[in-house]
Amino acid sequence: xxxxxxxxxxxxxxxxPVHLPCNHSTISGTDYIHWYRQLPSQGPEYVIHGLxxxxxxxxxSLAIAEDRKSSTLILHRATLRDAAVYYCxxxxxxxxxxxxxxxxxxxxxxx
Amino acid sequence: DAGVTQSxxxxxxxxxxxxxxxxxxxxxxxxxxxxxxxxxxxPQFIFQYYEEEERQRGNFPDRFSGHQFPxxxxxxxxxxxxxxxxxxxxxxxxxRRARETQYFGPGTRLLVL
Numbered sequence: 001x002x003x004x005x006x007x008x009x010x011x012x013x014x015x016x017p018v019h020l021p022c023n024h025s026t027i028s029g030t031d032y033i034h035w036y037r038q039l040p041s042q043g044p045e046y047v048i049h050g051l052x053x054x055x056x057x058x059x060x061s062l063a064i065a066e067d068r069k070s071s072t073l074i075l076h077r078a079t080l081r082d083a084a085v086y087y088c089x090x091x092x093x094x095x096x097x098x099x100x101x102x103x104x105x106x107x108x109x110x111x
Numbered sequence: 112d113a114g115v116t117q118s119x120x121x122x123x124x125x126x127x128x129x130x131x132x133x134x135x136x137x138x139x140x141x142x143x144x145x146x147x148x149x150x151x152x153x154p155q156f157i158f159q160y161y162e163e164e165e166r167q168r169g170n171f172p173d174r175f176s177g178h179q180f181p182x183x184x185x186x187x188x189x190x191x192x193x194x195x196x197x198x199x200x201x202x203x204x205x206x207r208r209a210r211e212t213q214y215f216g217p218g219t220r221l222l223v224l
Contacts, residue, residue: 034212043115043201043215044154087153097144097205097213098167101153 004088009106012078020073020105022088027068032091034099035062035073037084044087044101047073083109113138115204115216123222124192132187132219136204143185144213145177146201154201160185161207189221197223 005023012018024033034049048055048062050071055062061074075082087104116135124130136143142161146154156169160179179185183204189196199220203213 041217043203043218045215046212049212085153096167097142097159097203097207098156098169099144099146099154099203099213100156101146103151103153 004090004102006086006088006102006105008103009108011108011110012075013110014080015077018075018078018082018107018109020075020086020088020107021070022072023070024088024090025069027090028092030093032093033062033064033068033071034089034091035060036087036089036099036101037082038087038104039081039084047086049091078107078109080109080111083107115202115214117200117202117216117219119219120217121220121222123224125224126192126194128192128223129188129190130192130221132189132200132202132221134185134187134202134204134216136183136185136202137214140204140206140214141183142205142207143179143183144203144205145185145187146203146215147171148199148201148218150198157187192223194223197221 035047036044038044048060050062063072085104085106087101118133144159145157148154157171159167163179174190176188199218201218202216205213
């Protein structure tokens with residue numbers, strides 16, 4: 001599986017936008033970019049995924065660079081409940097359901 | 112919809128013992144995957160079950176084994192427990208054909224003394 005690189009930690013203030021970066025310079029053409037998050041004392045939770053185009057859903061937006069070597073998860077208005085570890089994962093169609101997690105980014109949201 | 116459920120929530124064992132963890136997938140899901148998450152680390156894939164057979168396996172020794180039942184629920188068995196097996200064990204379910212995202216349970220926290 002291709003490797004992703006994320007900052008270990010980031011801080012944000014409540015009600016402000018948050019941009020969580022992810023580098024994946026060895027991404028292949030069939031790799032989907034997935035984001036999961038893990039709140040304290042819970043299992044990971046799906047956030048969003050995309051292949052080439054930017055994606056929006058009720059939780060977040062995913063901005064994918066034109067060369068696909070990086071992406072950014074955007075939380076438009078951070079709340080205290082968004083404090084979690086955010087994982088950027090490359091998932092190849094042929095890898096089935098298997099997810100390869102890195103260490104993720106610990107997001108702290110300040111009131 | 113109950114989502115993915117796991118039991119027990121916490122467990123304490125001693126070295127050398129054996130443990131069985133259980134998982135019920137989300138309604139409508141037929142594929143179950145197991146992950147191990149050590150403290151401060153991301154989850155690591157152990158194996159995946161579909162149609163009652165192990166389909167994919169991560170880099171874990173044979174002490175880790177599993178089973179899937181006709182109702183799609185699953186068990187994870189770990190034999191000859193080591194201190195290093197202390198971790199959060201997560202179960203995730205999905206629908207294989209749709210290759211959908213995975214839904215995770217809350218995990219079982221295993222402590223090996």
